[in-house]
Amino acid sequence: MTWHESNLGAVRAYEPLRRLWARQSVRWRATRFAPLSALALAWLILLLISALLDSLLSSPDAISMDLRARLRPPLLFGGNWAHILGTDDLGQDILARLLLSVRTSLLVALVGSGLGALLGTTLGFIAAHFRGWIEESVQMLVDLQAAMPFTIIALALLAFFGNSFGLFLVIMGIYGWERYARLARSLALSALGQGYTLAVRSYGAGFLRLYGRHVLPNVAGPLIVNMILNFSEVILLESALSFLGLGVQPPLSSLGTMVGYGRTYVTTAWWIAVIPGVVIVLTVLSLSILGDRMQDRLNPANRSCR
Amino acid sequence: MTGDPPNRLLLAAEQVTRIYRVGARALPFTSPPHVSAVQNVTLMLHAGERLGIVGESGSGKSTLGRLLMGFDQPTHGRVLYCGRDIREFSRTERFGFHRAVQMVFQDTHGALNPRLRIFDQVIEPLDVHRLGTRQQRRNRVHDLLSKVGLPAAIAERYPAELSGGQRQRVVIARALALAPKILICDEPTSAADVSVQAQIVNLLDDLAQSERLTLVLVSHSLAVVRHLCTRVAVMHSGCIVEEAPAEVLFHEPLHPYTRALLGASPALARRRRRSTPVQSCTAISSPSGIGCAYASACPDVAELCRSAAPNLIELVPAHHVACHKVTTGRRSEKRIEEDHAGIGA
Structure with missing residues (x-):
């Protein structure tokens, strides 16, 4: 051999x-599935479940004040099992408040980014479809919006019209629309150059059918990625406005309100501000990681087989 | 749909010009640079006819097809369908126009929506026009697929799962769904390999007969046009330079550009012709904008060609040509003939 x-x-x-x-x-x-995105996804699912099951997990009296148990530290920092994440200056359980706040914040972010996506995408498609002066004016609005810092606009609107939860939601919805509009317009323009959209137009299909059935499914990828990234930005904006006291008002509470409220105690009872802050950071980070990952996956250049 | 008498004028372009802006203006209040993709084209399409529009890339043939479909509006002139300007159509008239005139797109340009099953794409025109019941539409889709030679099982597939030839057949099936009178085919075969090309050409040939279609074929392939068409228009720089019945055009081309084009097309088992290379002229209008667009490449250019654009003139019945050389030559022949006749009398 x-x-x-x-x-x-x-x-x-x-x-x-x-x-x-x-x-x-x-x-x-x-x-x-990269371990990092698995962790990110797990965190978001946990957050979502706790926000949905909030009413089951904590009874209304969980946020009742207990003045005898004020400023208790969290479990591992000298606290006890009665208040795992400690209590605030009124003796309210931080965990219970956190769950409530997460629900508010997620609701605001969800409605906000949904509204923004709807508004921006529709305007972008309209601009791409009608061209001419309609496109010009949409573009002008987009540029105008992009040139102004949104936090200032939001502050001005809230200060001028007074604070209401509805107005707050609308403002969150307007946030980021210009990016959807830009993206949707350019995506639609490239789709309109494809034969299938011409064919659909050639048998006289209407605007809704053309864009809802043909254009949108083919360009949804980048829009979804933008939505995920926008979602985390809306959470941040909401937190910032609430921190400044112009966002969600008591008795409702959001993550931003909690941070703002805990600010005064940050030297004596750091957990009141830090714990919701950590939740914000983790959530935004998770969303960004997932958004990036979606972007990679949806990019045809990175797609090996489908 | 079968009620049309043959030779009825269906679709006509009347002195159609389409100018595109290319780029921004150099200075404010100056006119921005522009291209006339189609220039003063008049074209008639009669029922039962098969018209071929040939020309090199950039000659404006596809733009002309799009103008005829109403996808694009002419800058000057108008497109008439059954004697009515298609821009002045009411909503219902427009729907009727969409039913009567359909287009076959080139498959390589993404003619099928990658996200929809074949069935959903072929049935969609029927849905839009609300023709028949759900069951009738379903049956119609299967009829159409078998008409273009595809198995019914293909209806459940996505475009990516089909071969190029199959996809082109699906595109044809979709265009036929509304039983159109006129089918405008924009380069239906240019992306396919030769055997598929032949299949598609034969399919179009059969369908045009069985469905009594009036065909417009926009193509750069002279072989395809020769095989399918009864009448051919040759385009160059946005103008029709020659238009004649197919037989006549391929045997007795008059315009120097047509002759160059025919000489440049490869052919087997034919005597080698004297072939002058076709000088490509894109449709960018000459700085002066006067004179014949082919003058710079024409082998027998004359002084007149550079100063005045030739008109499309019907020299022999049904044979139009736009060339000073040819027309003046013919005129002088005619004059000589007349003189002879005069002398004889």
């Missing part, structure tokens, strides 16, 4: 293994 043959035997014995490995690695690559 020559060296070659003996080697061949080894290769033959190895072959099924190699194939298995190849197949496994392909499968692994196809379904690979």
Whole structure:
């Protein structure tokens, strides 16, 4: 037996293994889920579940004041099991308030980014469809919006019209519309150059059918990514405005309100401000990680097989 | 749909010009640079006819197709369908126009929506026009697919799962869904390989007969046009330079550009012709904008060609040509003939 043959035997014995490995690695690559995005997803799911099950997890009296148990530190910092995350200056359980606040913040962010996506995408499609002066004016609005810091606009609106939860939601909804509009316009323009949209127009389909059924499903990827990234920005904006006292008003509470409220105690009872702050950071970070990952996955250049 | 008598004028372009702006203006209040993709084109399409529009890339043939479909509005002139300007159509008239005139797109330009099953794409025109019941539409889709030679199972697939030839057939099936009178085919075969090209050409040939279609074929392939068309218009720099019945045009081309084009097309088992390379002239209007657009590349250019644009003139019945050389030559021949006749009398 020559060296070659003996080697061949080894290769033959190895072959099924190699194939298995190849197949496994392909499968692994196809379904690979980076641990970081798994963690991010787990965190968001946890947040969502706790926001949804809020009413089950904590009874209304959980946020009742207990003046005998004021400023209790969290469990690992000298606290006890009665108040895992400690209490605030009125003796309210931080965990219970956190759950309520998460619900408000998520609701605001969800409605806000949903409204923004709807408004921006519609305007972008309209601009791409009608061209001419309509497009020009949409573009002008977009540029105007992009040139002004949104926090200032929001502050001005809230200060002028007075604070109401409805107005606050609308402001959150307007936030970021110009990016959707820009994106949707350019995506629609490229889709309108494709044969299928011409064909759809050639048999006289209307605006809704053309854009709802043909254009939108084909350009949804980048819009979804933008929505995820916008979602985290809305949470941040909401927190910022609430921190300044112009956002969500008591008795409602949001993550931003909690941070703002805890600010005065930050030297003596740091957990009141830090815990909701950590939740904000983790949530925004998770959303950004997932958004980036979606962007990579939806990019046709990175897509090996579909 | 079968009620039309043959030779009825269906679609006409009347002195149509389409000017596109290219880029921004150099200075305020100056006119921005522009291109006339189609220039003063008059074209008639009669029922039962198969018209081929040929020309090199950038000659404006596709733009002309789009103008005929109403996708694009002419800058000057008008497009008439059954004697009515298509821009002045009411909503219902426009719907009727959409039913009567359909377009076959080139598959490579994404003619099918990648996110929808074939069935949903072929049935959509019927849905939009609310033709028949749900069941009738369903049956119609299967009829159409079998008409273009596709198995019914393909209806459940997505475009990415089909071959290029199959996709082109689906595009044709979708265009036929509304039983149009006129089918405008924009380069239906240019992306396919030769065997698929032949299949598609034969399919269009059969369908045009069985469905009594009036065909407009926009193509740069002279072979395809020769095989399918009864009449051919040759475009150059946005103008029609010659228009004649297919047989006549391929045997007795008059315009020097047509001759160059025919000489440049490869052919087997034909005597090698004297072939002058076709000088490409894109549609950018000459600085002066006067004179014949082909003058700079024409082998027999004369002084007149550079100073005045030739008009499309019907030299022989049904044979139009836009060339000073040819028309003056013919005129002088005619004059000589007349002189002879005069002498004889």
